[in-house]
Each structure stands twice: as structure tokens, then as C-alpha cells.
Amino acid sequence: MTSDDYGIREREALTERYPGLDVLVSDPANAQTASRTNLASHLTPREEHYIRTHHRTPDIDADGWTISLTGLVEHETDLSMSELRCEFPTESVVHMMECSGNSRRYFDPDAEGDQWGDGAVGNAVWTGTSVSAVLDEYGAATDGGLWLSAMGGEAPPDKDVFCRSIPMAKVVDDCLLAYEMNGTPMSAEHGFPVRLIVPGWFGNNSVKWVEEIRVMETMVNGEEWTDRNGRDYTQYQQSSYRITPAQDNEPTRHESVDVFSTYDQLTEAVEEVENAYLFDQLVKSLIIAPADDSTLPVSAVELAGIAWSGEERVERIEISTDGGGSWDDAEFVGPDLGPYAPTKFRYVWEPEPGEHTLCSRATDEAGRTQPATLSKPEQELRGIENDQYPWNQKGYGNNAYLPHAITVEVTE
Structure with missing residues (x-):
């Protein structure tokens, strides 16, 4: 074949x-x-x-799968799936997970990688074992300045290992080793038999097919993180999933950082971390009804949408029917499924005939608001400035509202 x-x-x-x-x-x-x-x-x-996924989806026998706990722990161990399920409390979290490359296709010129539209996002109930419970059981160090590095087990011998380092403060707060998605064992493509879930953070942090978790003083970094087969464990932490302007050949590597908010790294902390890490998600929203390029009658129209954020809840949704020229508040609808779940909204609009550009703008509890547009590469932005989200080589993190606007025609 x-x-x-x-x-x-x-x-x-x-x-x-x-x-x-x-x-x-x-x-x-x-x-x-x-x-x-x-x-x-x-x-x-x-x-x-x-x-x-970065490598072919593995075919894993859950009965024989183990997760190695190593590093700064009193008792290193290989934890079976049976032990994970049966010997620790079970917890669940509703998490609107977004791929950090979502909305890449809107960058101009094109950024590198698969040209995701705005569909690399989804909301699910993830069920599993608290990482904190596992660390406590085996005497792991959990001081605030430490890191937990999670390694996926899917990489073939000639490919780099997918590995992410998560700050310990986040790990002990609410991270899970999940084995169920929406109430049933997750599928192979979604990480069966076990994946790390980092609620409110971009999906690149929720490592699938977890094979090892290691308690460390720093993020993965340095030549020692190359194994005997030449596989690099640092690529997906230190090179990929960074905001890299056009003029940068390689982002600056850090052993550790103090600012975990992606937004803060893109704004006030740009001098400290020149190439922001993709950690927690940025506030974002989409109008999901009516559909783009719809033809509507001159009568009351209900606009419906969805919004989500990272560590903070969405606090306000605004709607513009003139491409961002003026704004009005939308109302929240539906149940509250938790701090990391999306927020649904509606807005009743009485349109005039003609073509209209409809967009939504979300603001979270910390006052972080979606920027309007995307910058050009020649502007060499490293962060969000002047209501512009920075063009970057891999097209990560796009939450600007105008690229996500829809156009409708209203007729008599």
C-alpha cells in the first residue's frame, strides 16, 4: 500500500x-x-x-498502559489505569478546549501549518483523577515555583516527543488525568486511555496518551532533554506554541517564567518574555446564528453566539451590526456549567435593508477584551497593541473579532 x-x-x-x-x-x-x-x-x-495530533494515533491496550511518576517525588512509581480509576477520587470538569492554532486561516499572509478555520474548539465534560491527589499519594514536591512536565507516548522512534511543562500552581489547583469524555471512555483520537486536562488553557497543554509525568524545578529545556534516539523533548514547549514574529528565527528559551497568563505575556510582560508561551486561553466569541452570507427579512432577528475565556469568566458580550462602528450589550442565556465552560448569548436585532457586518466582542472578569484586527508581519508586533493581535509565524492565538465577523443581506 x-x-x-x-x-x-x-x-x-x-x-x-x-x-x-x-x-x-x-x-x-x-x-x-x-x-x-x-x-x-x-x-x-x-x-x-x-x-x-502531531503523530499517528496510537493503538493502545489500556490494560497494559502505565503512567510513570518521576522527578522530585519520594516514591517514583508506574501507575496503571486500574489504579488511576479505582484508588483515587473521581472528579469532572467542563472545559471549552481551543486549539492554539484555531483561526489560523485569517492571518495575511498565511501563517505556517494547517489552515484551521474557527472550528478547532469544543466543549466537553472531562472525567478522571486529580493530578494533585496522585502527587500527594507518592510524596511529590508541590511548591509553587516547580513545574510538572507531561510526556505523550505516541511519538515514533524518529520523531520528537510531545511534552509540555505546566506550572505546579496550576497543576495542584485543578488539572486532571482524564480517562472519560462526556461520560464514556474517550476515543483514541482524543487521547485514550488517558490525557492530561488543563482547564481553561489552550489544548496544546492537555497532553494526550500520557506516558510520564515528572516533577521538576524548571520547564523542559536544554540538551539533556534529547534521548538516545535523538528525540527532542523540548520542541513543543520551547520552540512551538510560542508567539514568534516574522523577524525571529527561534524564540528565546526560558528555564522558568513567573507570568503564566498568555494575555499578560502579550501585553504588560512583553519585555520579560519576548515570545509569549501559549498557556491559558484568550477571551473570544463567535456568532453562530444566523449563518454567514445569510439573506434575512426586515423583521426582528435573534443573533445567537458563544464566548469563552481562560482563567477568568466572560463578563460582558457586545454586538456590532456595522462592522465594529457601534456596539450594544447582548444578554447571557443558558445554564452556568462552571468557570471553564462557554457562555451562550443572544441579541435581538431589528435591521434595516442592506448588507451588514455582524461581530461580537467579549470581555472577561479581568477586563481583558478581544482586539479588533490582526497586524501585518512588517509591524513586528510581539504582543497586543493598538487593538491589534500580532501576526506570528505559526498563526497562534487569534482572538481578534473582525476576522470572525459574518456578513448578512437584509431584504424587503
Whole structure:
């Protein structure tokens, strides 16, 4: 079988298993929800929840899978899935997880990587074991300045290992080693048998197929993080998932940072961390009804949408029907599913005939608001300035509201 034949077969199989997804690449599997309307439900079914992978999806026997706990611990151990499920309390969290490359296609010129639209996001109930409980059981150090590095077990011998370092303060607060998604064991593409869940943070931090967790004084960094096969453990922490302007060849590496807010790194802390790390999610919103390019009658129209953020809840939603020229407040609707769940909103609009550009703008409890536009590479922005989100080489973090606007035609 040729690689082309394999790719075609994988795409067909992926489409059959996930009929609500638009498959960008099948080998490795990368797919986004096919329509904004798929985000209208309170929970995103797994068939419509985006998939992001760097290597081929592994076929794992859960009965033989273990998670190694190493580093600054009194008792290193290999934890089986049975022990994880049965010997620790079970916890759940509702988390609106967004791929850090979501909305990459709106950058001009194109940024590197798969051209995600705005569907690399989904809301699910993740169930598993508190990482804090595991660390406590085996005498791990949990001081505030430490880090926990999680390593995925999917990388082949000739590929870099997917590894992310999470600050210990976040780990002990609410991170999970999850084995269920929406009440049933998660699928292989979503991380079966176990993945790290970092609530409110970009999906690149929620490592799938977790094979090892290591308590450390620093983030993964340095030549010692290359194994005997030449696989690098630092790539996805120190080089990828950083805001890198066009003029930078390689982002500055740090052993540790004190500012964990992505937004703060993109604003007030730019001098300290020139190339922001993609940690917690940025405040963002989408209008999901009516659909883009709709034709509407001259009568009252209900606009519906969804908003989410990172460590802070969404506090305010504004709607503009003239491309950002003027704004009016929308109202929140639906149940409160927790601090990391999305917020639904509605707005009743009585339009005049003509073409209208509709956009939404969210603000969180910390006063962080979506910027308006995207900068150009030649501006060499490293952070959010003058209501512009910075163009960056990998197209990460785009939460500007104008690129996500929709256009409708109102007729008599």
C-alpha cells in the first residue's frame, strides 16, 4: 500500500467515525468541527469535537498502559489505569478546549501549518483523577515555583516527543488525568486511555496518551532533554506554541517564567518574555446564528453566539451590526456549567435593508477584551497593541473579532 492509499483510507475512516468534522489532514489526524452551529449545544459530541495530533494515533491496550511518576517525588512509581480509576477520587470538569492554532486561516499572509478555520474548539465534560491527589499519594514536591512536565507516548522512534511543562500552581489547583469524555471512555483520537486536562488553557497543554509525568524545578529545556534516539523533548514547549514574529528565527528559551497568563505575556510582560508561551486561553466569541452570507427579512432577528475565556469568566458580550462602528450589550442565556465552560448569548436585532457586518466582542472578569484586527508581519508586533493581535509565524492565538465577523443581506 502506498502512502497516498493509506492517507485516503485514513481520511475515509476518520470521516466515518467523526461525521461532524471537517478533516484537514488524516495522517496524522487533524480535524475541526464542520460548522459553527455544532457549538450551539451545551456539550460538543465527540463526533463534532476537534482533533489535533502531531503523530499517528496510537493503538493502545489500556490494560497494559502505565503512567510513570518521576522527578522530585519520594516514591517514583508506574501507575496503571486500574489504579488511576479505582484508588483515587473521581472528579469532572467542563472545559471549552481551543486549539492554539484555531483561526489560523485569517492571518495575511498565511501563517505556517494547517489552515484551521474557527472550528478547532469544543466543549466537553472531562472525567478522571486529580493530578494533585496522585502527587500527594507518592510524596511529590508541590511548591509553587516547580513545574510538572507531561510526556505523550505516541511519538515514533524518529520523531520528537510531545511534552509540555505546566506550572505546579496550576497543576495542584485543578488539572486532571482524564480517562472519560462526556461520560464514556474517550476515543483514541482524543487521547485514550488517558490525557492530561488543563482547564481553561489552550489544548496544546492537555497532553494526550500520557506516558510520564515528572516533577521538576524548571520547564523542559536544554540538551539533556534529547534521548538516545535523538528525540527532542523540548520542541513543543520551547520552540512551538510560542508567539514568534516574522523577524525571529527561534524564540528565546526560558528555564522558568513567573507570568503564566498568555494575555499578560502579550501585553504588560512583553519585555520579560519576548515570545509569549501559549498557556491559558484568550477571551473570544463567535456568532453562530444566523449563518454567514445569510439573506434575512426586515423583521426582528435573534443573533445567537458563544464566548469563552481562560482563567477568568466572560463578563460582558457586545454586538456590532456595522462592522465594529457601534456596539450594544447582548444578554447571557443558558445554564452556568462552571468557570471553564462557554457562555451562550443572544441579541435581538431589528435591521434595516442592506448588507451588514455582524461581530461580537467579549470581555472577561479581568477586563481583558478581544482586539479588533490582526497586524501585518512588517509591524513586528510581539504582543497586543493598538487593538491589534500580532501576526506570528505559526498563526497562534487569534482572538481578534473582525476576522470572525459574518456578513448578512437584509431584504424587503
